[in-house]
Amino acid sequence: MGRPLPGASASEIGIDRGDREPIQQQIARQLRALVLSGRLKPQTRLCSTRALAEELGVARATVVDAYEQLASEGYLETRSGSGTRVAAELPESLLTAPARERPETAPPMRQAREPARPFRPGLVDWDHFPHEEWGRLLGRYWRNPPVALLEHNDPFGCLPLREAIASHLHEWRGIGCEAGQVIVTAGGLDAFDLIGRAVLEPGDKVWFEEPGYSTARRIFSMGGVHAVPIAVDDEGLSVAQGRTRAAAARAAFVTPARQYPTGVTMPLARRLELLDWAAAAGAIVIEDDYDSEYRYVGRPLPALMSLDERARVIYTGTFSKVFSPIVRLGYTVVPKSLVARFRAARLSHGAPPSLVAQPALAEFMRQGAFAIHIRRMRRIYAARRRALIEALSPGDGRLFHIDASPAGLVLLLRLPKGRSDAEAVELLARHGIAVQPLSGHYAGRGRRQGLLLSFAGFSEADLRKAARKMIEVLS
Numbered sequence: 001m002g003r004p005l006p007g008a009s010a011s012e013i014g015i016d017r018g019d020r021e022p023i024q025q026q027i028a029r030q031l032r033a034l035v036l037s038g039r040l041k042p043q044t045r046l047c048s049t050r051a052l053a054e055e056l057g058v059a060r061a062t063v064v065d066a067y068e069q070l071a072s073e074g075y076l077e078t079r080s081g082s083g084t085r086v087a088a089e090l091p092e093s094l095l096t097a098p099a100r101e102r103p104e105t106a107p108p109m110r111q112a113r114e115p116a117r118p119f120r121p122g123l124v125d126w127d128h129f130p131h132e133e134w135g136r137l138l139g140r141y142w143r144n145p146p147v148a149l150l151e152h153n154d155p156f157g158c159l160p161l162r163e164a165i166a167s168h169l170h171e172w173r174g175i176g177c178e179a180g181q182v183i184v185t186a187g188g189l190d191a192f193d194l195i196g197r198a199v200l201e202p203g204d205k206v207w208f209e210e211p212g213y214s215t216a217r218r219i220f221s222m223g224g225v226h227a228v229p230i231a232v233d234d235e236g237l238s239v240a241q242g243r244t245r246a247a248a249a250r251a252a253f254v255t256p257a258r259q260y261p262t263g264v265t266m267p268l269a270r271r272l273e274l275l276d277w278a279a280a281a282g283a284i285v286i287e288d289d290y291d292s293e294y295r296y297v298g299r300p301l302p303a304l305m306s307l308d309e310r311a312r313v314i315y316t317g318t319f320s321k322v323f324s325p326i327v328r329l330g331y332t333v334v335p336k337s338l339v340a341r342f343r344a345a346r347l348s349h350g351a352p353p354s355l356v357a358q359p360a361l362a363e364f365m366r367q368g369a370f371a372i373h374i375r376r377m378r379r380i381y382a383a384r385r386r387a388l389i390e391a392l393s394p395g396d397g398r399l400f401h402i403d404a405s406p407a408g409l410v411l412l413l414r415l416p417k418g419r420s421d422a423e424a425v426e427l428l429a430r431h432g433i434a435v436q437p438l439s440g441h442y443a444g445r446g447r448r449q450g451l452l453l454s455f456a457g458f459s460e461a462d463l464r465k466a467a468r469k470m471i472e473v474l475s
């Protein structure tokens with residue numbers, strides 16, 4: 001049923017609880033349509049989120065999310081003290097586009113809607129993605145590519161994006177790098193491939209976390225390096241064991257913000273120990289910082305690279321987790337002393353990724369929409385993680401132990417002694433539940449057993465349902 005929206009004459013918002021479209025999206029869609037139709041004029045003040053939430057009978061956070069989404073798309077402006085208003089200047093393309101091209105007439109983009117099985121890895125939320133703004137920016141650069149893009153095909157990628165990444169890393173990860181040190185890649189995996197080509201030789205020994213990200217280990221190994229598994233304890237990669245097993249290694253590959261897959265954060269002392277080893281051994285530390293923006297409690301520790309005064313760290317990041325896995329963009333940041341080597345490696349092998357998505361993403365970051373998106377998703381993912389942990393708690397201690405690091409998009413359940421994770425994975429798959437075995441992330445023996453649940457792409461309701469099913473199946 002429709003409800004009047006105070007502050008907006010003759011406007012109405014209605015929600016349908018039976019609809020598959022999430023309520024926040026329903027609110028955002030209708031508000032957007034009111035703005036586009038001119039019924040909500042520029043600078044019209046909207047009623048408070050609290051009032052609208054009360055009136056619609058929904059959680060206030062739902063309305064806050066809808067307002068924030070529209071603010072990130074440029075439809076609304078929020079000023080502290082004076083509430084939320086319709087933007088004084090609406091995004092240009094919305095006002096000039098012919099009616100049939102207006103975004104609200106296009107069907108919203110949807111992730112493949114065959115129901116994905118929970119907890120399939122790699123999915124992120126799709127319903128809260130700022131589709132309109134992103135589509136608008138992509139459209140703009142497709143139709144009117146800046147001449148500079150066509151003329152200067154820099155193998156390191158498009159300069160505005162490299163600048164935006166440098167500034168993001170400064171703000172979010174404490175890294176003081178220049179755009180000249182940033183190389184845009186087709187995701188983290190492409191960055192690993194490039195690093196291998198630029199600084200490693202066949203036969204070089206490289207420390208890898210055990211358990212660790214097996215795809216990275218595979219990519220580096222394809223270049224002929226010799227992977228040395230080094231145990232992960234409750235402070236991350238054991239530098240002491242690394243020194244014993246291969247003190248003269250050429251590099252170490254680590255995930256210090258949130259060890260993949262155990263979720264352990266490497267504390268400061270261990271970070272310094274690792275950097276000291278690298279400086280003494282003339283080795284390189286490859287820091288894979290794949291999802292550190294999603295930390296739900298406290299402040300994240302700055303990146304390892306931010307502590308590095310001796311130019312030992314090569315940093316990699318990806319837009320797959322914080323933005324979308326299908327944009328296929330990531331980056332690596334290299335010490336100034338290595339820039340020329342990386343340029344030579346990129347020129348001799350490989351090229352920068354899509355020149356349409358790069359400037360669009362640069363603009364998206366520059367105008368602040370990226371930071372808003374991360375903050376909003378952090379709240380949503382935190383709620384999903386909480387809902388999942390709560391729903392799993394009847395099995396905690398009995399069927400598994402919930403190893404809940406307050407970060408990331410994956411939850412680890414450790415299995416009791418004697419229980420095989422491979423068997424549990426198979427059993428759950430027969431009941432429509434897709435989990436990953438922890439043991440699959442080990443290269444050597446002594447594999448611990450556990451289940452990895454990737455929760456980001458599923459609603460709280462779906463997560464609760466899947467958790468109940470898991471408990472039933474494992475019991």
Ligand SMILES: Cc1ncc(COP(=O)(O)O)c(C=O)c1O
Nearest residue numbers: 187188189213260290318320330
């Ligand atoms: C631990 C870790 N590092 C890096 C990546 C990089 O992924 P992409 O190539 O999608 O950027 C991933 C992706 O799943 C990951 O899980």
